[in-house]
Amino acid sequence: xxxxxxxxxxxxxxxxxxxxxxxxxxxxxxxxxxxxxxxxxxxxxxxxxxxxxxxxxxxxxxxxxxxxxxxxxxxxxxxxxxxxxxxxxxxxxxxxxxxxxxxxxxxxxxxxxxxxxxxxxxxxxxxxxxxxxxxxxxxxxxxxxxxxxxxxxxxxxxxxxxxxxxxxxxxxxxxxxxxxxxxxxxxxxxxxxxxxxxxxxxxxxxxxxxxxxxxxxxxxxxxxxxxxxxxxxxxxxxxxxxxxxxxxxxxxxxxxxxxxxxxxxxxxxxxxxxxxxxxxxxxxxxxx
Amino acid sequence: xxxxxxxxxxxxxxxxxxxxxxxxxxxxxxxxxxxxxxxxxxxxxxxxxxxxxxxxxxxxxxxxxxxxxxxxxxxxxxxxxxxxxxxxxxxxxxxxxxxxxxxxxxxxxxxxxxxxxxxxxxxxxxxxxxxxxxxxxxxxxxxxxxxxxxxxxxxxxxxxxxxxxxxxxxxxxxxxxxxxxxxxxxxxxxxxxxxxxxxxxxxxxxxxxxxxxxxxxxxxxxxxxxxxxxxxxxxxxxxxxxxxxxxxxxxxxxxxxxxxxxxxxxxxxxxxxxxxxxxxxxxxxxxxxxxx
Numbered sequence: 001x002x003x004x005x006x007x008x009x010x011x012x013x014x015x016x017x018x019x020x021x022x023x024x025x026x027x028x029x030x031x032x033x034x035x036x037x038x039x040x041x042x043x044x045x046x047x048x049x050x051x052x053x054x055x056x057x058x059x060x061x062x063x064x065x066x067x068x069x070x071x072x073x074x075x076x077x078x079x080x081x082x083x084x085x086x087x088x089x090x091x092x093x094x095x096x097x098x099x100x101x102x103x104x105x106x107x108x109x110x111x112x113x114x115x116x117x118x119x120x121x122x123x124x125x126x127x128x129x130x131x132x133x134x135x136x137x138x139x140x141x142x143x144x145x146x147x148x149x150x151x152x153x154x155x156x157x158x159x160x161x162x163x164x165x166x167x168x169x170x171x172x173x174x175x176x177x178x179x180x181x182x183x184x185x186x187x188x189x190x191x192x193x194x195x196x197x198x199x200x201x202x203x204x205x206x207x208x209x210x211x212x213x214x215x216x217x218x219x220x221x222x223x224x225x226x227x228x229x230x231x232x233x234x235x236x237x238x239x240x241x242x243x244x245x246x247x248x249x250x251x252x253x254x255x256x257x258x259x260x261x262x263x264x265x266x267x268x269x270x271x272x273x274x275x276x277x278x279x280x281x282x283x284x285x286x287x288x
Numbered sequence: 289x290x291x292x293x294x295x296x297x298x299x300x301x302x303x304x305x306x307x308x309x310x311x312x313x314x315x316x317x318x319x320x321x322x323x324x325x326x327x328x329x330x331x332x333x334x335x336x337x338x339x340x341x342x343x344x345x346x347x348x349x350x351x352x353x354x355x356x357x358x359x360x361x362x363x364x365x366x367x368x369x370x371x372x373x374x375x376x377x378x379x380x381x382x383x384x385x386x387x388x389x390x391x392x393x394x395x396x397x398x399x400x401x402x403x404x405x406x407x408x409x410x411x412x413x414x415x416x417x418x419x420x421x422x423x424x425x426x427x428x429x430x431x432x433x434x435x436x437x438x439x440x441x442x443x444x445x446x447x448x449x450x451x452x453x454x455x456x457x458x459x460x461x462x463x464x465x466x467x468x469x470x471x472x473x474x475x476x477x478x479x480x481x482x483x484x485x486x487x488x489x490x491x492x493x494x495x496x497x498x499x500x501x502x503x504x505x506x507x508x509x510x511x512x513x514x515x516x517x518x519x520x521x522x523x524x525x526x527x528x529x530x531x532x533x534x535x536x537x538x539x540x541x542x543x544x545x546x547x548x549x550x551x552x553x554x555x556x557x558x559x560x561x562x563x564x565x566x567x568x569x570x571x572x573x574x575x576x577x578x579x580x
Contacts, residue, residue: 032293032297033293033296033297033300036297036300036301036304037300039300039304040300040303040304040307043304043307043308043311044307046311047307047310047311047314049341049343050311050314050315050318051314052340052341052342052343053318053337053341054314054317054318054321056337056340056341057318057321057322058321061321068380068382085339085340085349087353088336088339088340088349088352088353088356089340091336091353091356091357091360092333092336092337092340092356094360095332095333095356095359095360095363096333097381098360098363098364098366098367099363100381100382100383101367101378101380101381102363102366102367102370103381104378104381104397104399105367105370105371105374105376105378107397107399107414107455108374108376108399108410108455108456108459109455109456109459109460110370110373110374110376111370111373111374112370113369113370113373115369124373127456128456129427129454129455129456130454131452131453131454132426132427132428132430132452132453132454132455133424133425133426133427134424134425134426134427174373175373175374175375175463176467179460179463179464182456182460183460186456186457241521243521
């Protein structure tokens with residue numbers, strides 16, 4: 001009885017297994033078809049969505065260019081026929097235009113002003129660039145109320161922020177102050193960049209001395225034939241300029257600084273960025 | 289598997305292949321579009337695109353619309369602020385992507401606008417190169433167009449800016465130049481209102497010339513010539529001169545310094561008193577006013 005029942009259970013189990021297997025394989029075939037059908041549906045939806053997005057893009061582009069034209073001509077051109085989405089599309093087109101205009105303000109060296117503390121203060125950014133390459137950006141936090149005052153900034157300590165604020169009357173002429181500061185920062189960034197380019201492009205010229213403000217630069221040149229050394233001091237007295245106001249030469253050959261050729265070199269160094277001036281001097285064979 | 293099923297599967301697979309090809313083509317077109325339109329859609333704009341395409345998230349069009357409106361208003365306010373702070377009003381900025389390959393994006397930008405009374409347009413290429421979390425932006429092929437008649441003094445500066453690609457310097461100088469011109473205009477208008485019988489502005493208040501004459505001194509005219517010079521390096525300096533137009537007979541009667549040396553005398557006045565006071569003293573002189 002026990003044995004029979006055991007056998008009965010086992011055979012029943014194996015029967016169930018066979019049934020289950022066959023049941024599973026049929027739906028498998030079925031599910032392959034449904035799977036593919038689902039995929040077709042999904043792709044159709046994706047296609048429709050892409051088509052709709054591309055259409056929206058085109059509509060936006062059209063609206064945007066008519067917006068740009070309007071701005072240029074100050075002409076009120078009637079928009080296209082109103083569809084249910086026209087207001088939204090118009091807003092979107094204006095959004096893209098505003099975004100581009102704000103980006104342009106940033107690119108042309110705008111101060112990227114942000115109001116802080118419910119309008120009681122502002123944050124401004126000062127961009128620097130040299131020969132088309134954007135360099136460091138500095139930031140200032142200025143209190144407007146109760147009094148106009150610089151509260152925080154990340155400008156190097158050797159840039160005279162406070163005296164520039166006083167000189168330009170920041171209280172009443174915020175922009176004049178920012179312009180002057182921007183000029184100083186750009187001149188500093190420019191001198192720093194020139195020094196970097198000088199070191200990269202003129203390995204044979206030795207930089208004997210320079211300071212953090214890059215306002216003093218002492219260089220050593222070698223005159224090719226005689227192999228004499230020339231010590232050249234560039235003095236950037238005007239810290240708001242990238243060009244030195246004074247160039248001084250020292251050489252064992254006392255005649256050299258007074259020679260017409262080296263006088264010409266001196267004025268070249270005062271009129272052109274130092275790395276380009278050196279390239280010119282090397283070309284004519286005045287320095288190694 | 290039955291034959292029927294096999295056939296169905298084959299048909300479906302062919303359909304899928306076709307659809308996939310179509311989707312890929314559309315995706316490429318969309319990418320091209322996004323290249324041309326420099327903006328990428330995020331945040332509210334993303335929702336708005338979805339809504340226009342009928343795929344909006346819950347909440348419907350109304351909510352998408354009001355949220356986008358809010359964002360656009362914030363941006364309008366932001367633009368007003370930047371315009372006020374920068375003293376430059378931008379009217380249009382169009383960007384076209386020339387190259388976009390992974391780490392390097394090159395765009396052609398055209399920005400136009402106005403600074404005080406000066407219309408400008410700048411065109412340049414902007415390259416953005418991303419390397420290890422840092423991005424380097426560079427401007428090249430800068431081209432500047434200024435729309436104004438009396439800008440000979442600007443031309444050498446503009447060519448030097450184009451050469452050095454110094455966009456920041458250009459706008460800083462443009463602004464300073466406009467500010468100095470506005471100063472001049474204000475001063476001219478002030479004197480014209482204060483001394484209407486003596487002061488006239490033959491070229492309008494924005495011109496460089498102010499004429500001074502008096503009814504009792506017919507034939508005698510003094511001109512204040514006030515120009516704003518821009519150096520090649522971008523330095524802006526006002527230059528004020530006094531020119532005289534006095535009939536020969538009068539000169540013969542008074543060959544002495546007060547008349548003949550007026551131009552030089554005015555320069556000393558300028559140095560001592562500054563522009564406004566120097567001009568005012570000349571005006572009072574020609575008004576035949578007695579200093580009390």
